[in-house]
Amino acid sequence: MSDLDPRLRQRLGAYRNDVISHVAGPGPDQARQLLRRRRRMAAVAVAAAAVVLVVAPVVANAALNNDDRTPPVPAESVTPTPPAPSAPPTPPPTGSASPNTAPTAPDGRISRAQLLATRVDLPNWQPGEMEGGCATAKVRLRTNTDNTYVSELAENAFRYGDLDGDGAVETVAVVSCRYGEASAKQVVAFDRDREGRIVTLGRVVRTGDGFDDIRATEVNRSGSVEVRVADIQPCCGTPSYLRREQVRTYRWDGERFSQTDGPTAFGRDPRLTDLRLSMTHQLTDVAGADTRRTLTTVFTVTNAGPVDAPQVAFHGIEVGERAGGDWSRCDPNPPPQADNPTCLLPGVPAGESRRYTFVQLVPGTPRPDAQVQRFFVVHCDAQDRWWPDLKKDDNGVDSPIRF
Incomplete structure (x- = not known):
């Protein structure tokens, strides 16, 4: 600077003092303040410093080239333009959301073949009904067997529905066990566990709980069974028309199936009546050398109700030889439904x-070897079908004489 004109050196000194008085460079105090603020204003400070460094040389060069004595214009403070807000992240496309990791209920739809191919645990049979003891633990079900005390898969169709409200279906089947000419039966609900094994959910209902037969099952939309x-299971010569049927509804409550709808008992059969029989008789000798005697029997039948008896059938009165009275009114060919009555x-x-x-x-x-003969009467309808008596x-x- 010693080679410069004293006037130029004076003007540069004045310019330097003026600029320094208006522009404060980043000193130690400001640095500590920025650090204490965790560098929140770092971008703004850097931008301001850059503006000062750019403007100062421009002003100095202009002063050097200016021959007049006009004092230099102080530099203007420039407010840094805030950065443009960053665009929001683009949402992932529909369908790329994180999959639901909640476990789904296993599918409990089981076929007849699958059920026959595995061993299952069955609910207990009716106490006292199964003297032979049908097995209930790890049972391999069978079909179409005449063996007694063997658990069988009945011919009833399988039904499917969401019984326990877990969003998956379960299987409803009928299991039976013969104990003679009749069979005990159960409606059983089966499901699968998480490993896919067949398990027993529970018993819906079984015979002996106020009825003797199970005819069919169905699962409705609400998951109820x-x-x-039927009140009886026709067997042993009992005709099927005597059977009465009802529909009862059962629902899973989280622990067991309970009845929620339908009748709970059959009550007295409204088709039956109460017949009562009384008898008088007279025994007389036959005139002449005939060793036979004449037996005249009068039966009085009273219908104590509640329904009419269109016909009555007598049994056991066929003794000796017919010789008069109401024999001529008897049906000569009573049908089999009347259980072969005498008249x-x-x-x-x-x-x-x-x-x-x-x-x-x-x-x-x-x-x-003559035995006491017993006579009795039963109620028959207009179709020649006999009915039990109340x-x-x-x-x-009993006959008063032996034959």
């Missing part, structure tokens, strides 16, 4: 009585 039950005659309305007379020729001397003990009488 509808079971068609089928017009019946008795409810609340009324009728008398029926039969004349027979019987041996004068009873056989050495009080069967008063439907029969």
Whole structure:
């Protein structure tokens, strides 16, 4: 600077003092302040310093080239332009969301073949009903076997539905166990565990709980199981028309199935009536050398109600030889449905009585092996079908003589 003109050196000094008085460079105090603020204003400070460094040389060069004595214009402070806000992150496309990691319920739809191919645990049978003891633990079910005390998979169709509300279906099947000519039955719900193994959810209902047969099952939209039950299981010569049926509904409550709808008992059969039988007889000798005697029997049948008996069938009165009375009114060919009665005659309305007379020729001397004969009467409908009596003990009488 020693080679410069004293006037120029003076002007540069004045310029330097003026600029320094208006522009404060970043000193130690400001640096510590920025550090204490965790560098929040670092970008703004850097931008301001850059503006000062750019403007100062420009002003100095202009002063050097200016021959007049006009004092230099102080530099203007420049507010740094804030950075443009960054664009929001682009949302992931639909369908790329994180998959639901919650476990889904296993599918409990089981086929007949699958159920027959595995061993299952069955609910207990009715106490006292299965003297032979049908197995319940690790049972391999069978089909179409005549063996007694063997658990079988009944021919009833499988039903499927969400019984426990877990979003997956379960399987409903009927299991039976023969104990003679009849079978005990259960409606059982099966499911699968997380490993895919077949497990027993629970028993819906079983015979012996107020009925003797299970006819069909259905699963409705709410997940309840509808079971068609019957008061008797026709067997051992019992005709199927005697059967009465009801539909009862059961639902899983988290621990067991309980009945939620339908009747709970059958009650007295409204198709039956109460017949009562009484008898008088007369035994007379036959004139001449005939050793036989004439037996005249009069039966009085009273219908104590509540329904009419269109026909009555007598049993056991076929002794000796027919010789008169109401024999001519008997149906000569009683149908099998009447259980082979000796005589089928017009019946008795409810609340009324009728008398029926039969004349027979019987041996004068009873056989050495003669037994007491029992006569009894039953109610038959217009289709020749016999019906049980409400009080069967008063439907029969013993013959006063042996034959």
